[in-house]
Every structure is written in structure tokens, then in C-alpha cells.
Amino acid sequence: MPIPENHDPFKRSISHVLEIIGEGWSLLIIREAFFGVHRFEEFQSQLGIARNILTARLKKLCETQILERVPIKEGAKRHEYMLTSKGKELMPVLIALTQWGDRWIFGENAEPVIFMDREHNEPIAKIKVRSARGGDLRPREIMVVPGPGSTPESKKRIEEMHRRLESGVDA
Amino acid sequence: MPIPENHDPFKRSISHVLEIIGEGWSLLIIREAFFGVHRFEEFQSQLGIARNILTARLKKLCETQILERVPIKEGAKRHEYMLTSKGKELMPVLIALTQWGDRWIFGENAEPVIFMDREHNEPIAKIKVRSARGGDLRPREIMVVPGPGSTPESKKRIEEMHRRLESGVDA
DNA sequence: AGATAAAAGTTTTATTATAAAACTAAATGT
């Protein structure tokens, strides 16, 4: 569990996200939710996750507002777990992971599942990193600069990074 | 650690990916590699990771061909860890995660770092799920169908999912 | 209405992974 004790915002930018959704099962639970699974027992049987762990994960995902406990119907005490907008916006992450796996683990013609554009009934596009103008960006065409949430410390870190990348025929 | 004992390809499609890069530190190591960190000591000091864990993660990332051990120079026995193409193609995942965190954890005007289009010197676009035609897709405009790597079992699972999604005012 | 079962968790115990720190061997710079 990655919790760097220094609170450098530079590091927080991904590691803090991973604290929330990086724990083994979390993304799988979120994926099941996308696929219409909402109840404790269903998550459990679909994933084969230990029930105490499922309890802990659902709790955390609710606390972080990725899932929401809603009563199963008007005034019921039993409830189900629904994705919030915050949770739904993890779709690109999930699809990017899946597409990477399709390409590099299963192979282009052995995808277990295909994501389809429902309206046009054809596969969705590959997720890509694009410039504001819309063109594809390759890793070396991307660089990183301090944002409004940066600190002197993180600025130093980024400068160091630039020096590193300039010096080698790198990345 | 998510290793569902049933080998349903439907489940494997993300969980198998997570077995490779889902372990706490892995993505952080990969991110450091993108930022020009390549040596054991540097990974260790940047991340504050325990050295035995770093050893294990680097080993696994090499075994899975995300990183590659290359001699530091011609014929040297000491080496460094470089991203392979397979590793580099995780960029969209990393950026999607970061952008999600910027939006939902740090807030739109408090991003620790900004990814820039180097050539045009402006922030990159937000990563989105798009149709083959290029338009944005919202979660409910996406559906899932069995791919060439599916099995009867996974097909059943997907049908079940469709039933579920049709029946409720869902997701 | 009452019995039966299912749903949604707890609790307990065992196993496994992670962290921290000290240690070691090889490779490099001076």
C-alpha cells in the first residue's frame, strides 16, 4: 500500500489516487458495478472475494464517494451500491487498462470482451493521449510542468526530471 | 491480490492486467520510469519503497516485459531499467488516472502537475472514451459483447449482464 | 402468520505480503 510519508504533491498526484482505487479488488468491484452488479452477494459471488475484504472495500469506496449506498426501494433498510458520477468517470481508466491487456496480454484477436458503441453497433475507438488540437501524442511528445497545486519541492523534482530526460537518448 | 481461481476470460480481461500492474507500487515505479528514473537507488529514494519490495517489483515488471534490464553502458555488468514498448503504452492509463485525480481529488485548479504537449506548449486534452467516429461516449452509450477470446461461460455472463442493465433504470 | 431460506454482513483464525533496518558483494571513481 503506497503511502509515501512525504507529502510532495508531485508524488501525491498518482499515489493518492492509488490509495483510493489501487487496492487489488477496488477496480474489479468498480468494473462489476459498471456491468450492473450492485448487491453485496453478487459482488462476492462474481469476484470470489473474501466477504470481510468486500465489506472493507465497499466501505472505503463509499467513503471516497465512488460508490453510494442507496436503499433497495423506498424506505427499505437493505441497500445496494451504485456508482456516483465520480465513480462513473473511472470508465476511461478501466477501458484503457482493458485495451492495454487486449493488446499485450491476450493479443489483438483474442480479446475476451469488446466494448461497443451501442448506437452505431461497432467497437469503440482505442483510447489515446491527444493534444488539445486532437492529434495523437507519443510519450516523448509529452512533458510535465508544475501545476497550481505544486510546491517548491515538487518544482525542484520536475526540474530534476527535465535535466534527466534532456541528458539521455531516453524514454 | 486478485487472482480469481476460475479462469473465465471475462474476468481475466481486467484482473489479469491487475495481477501484473495492480500491485501497489507497480504503477508508481512505471511512472518514475516515464519521468526518467531508471536505477535501483533512484527508484528507492524517490518512492521511499522498501528495497526488498522494489527488488520483487522490478523483477516482476521485467518478467512481464514492461521494463527491460539494459547494461548501463557497453559490456557493463551493472544495469538500469528501461520501459519497453509494452510499458510505454501504459501512458494512457497513467494519464487517465492522473486526470481523474485532478478532477475528483485535487480539484480543477489545484493539479500538482500538468501534462503538456511539448510541441505546442499547451496542456494535453482530457482522455475520453470515443466512438470509432470520434464522438464522446458516456457510460450508458457503451456496451460489452463477447470477443474472439470468449468462452461459453463468459458469453453467459455477458447475457446476464445485459438482462440486468435492461431491467433497471440503471448505471 | 409462521417457517424457511437468503442477504448482508461480523468474527475468528491462519496465511501471506509488506515494511524497516541491517548486512553483503560487486563495480566504479579517484
Add this chain to the structure above:
DNA sequence: ACATTTAGTTTTATAATAAAACTTTTATCT
């Protein structure tokens, strides 16, 4: 050649996860 990095091991302590049995509340059936 010698001191210092570098890149790891090893050991021990701590924390997370898994499996299984147990509890309690809510549905379902007759």
C-alpha cells in the same frame, strides 16, 4: 589500490488478506 556507491539480500516485525464459520435482519412460500 582503496573508499564509496550501487544494487541488491536477509532477517525480523508488522499489517493485510483469505477462508470459513457465525449472526442478524429481511424476503419468500405455503
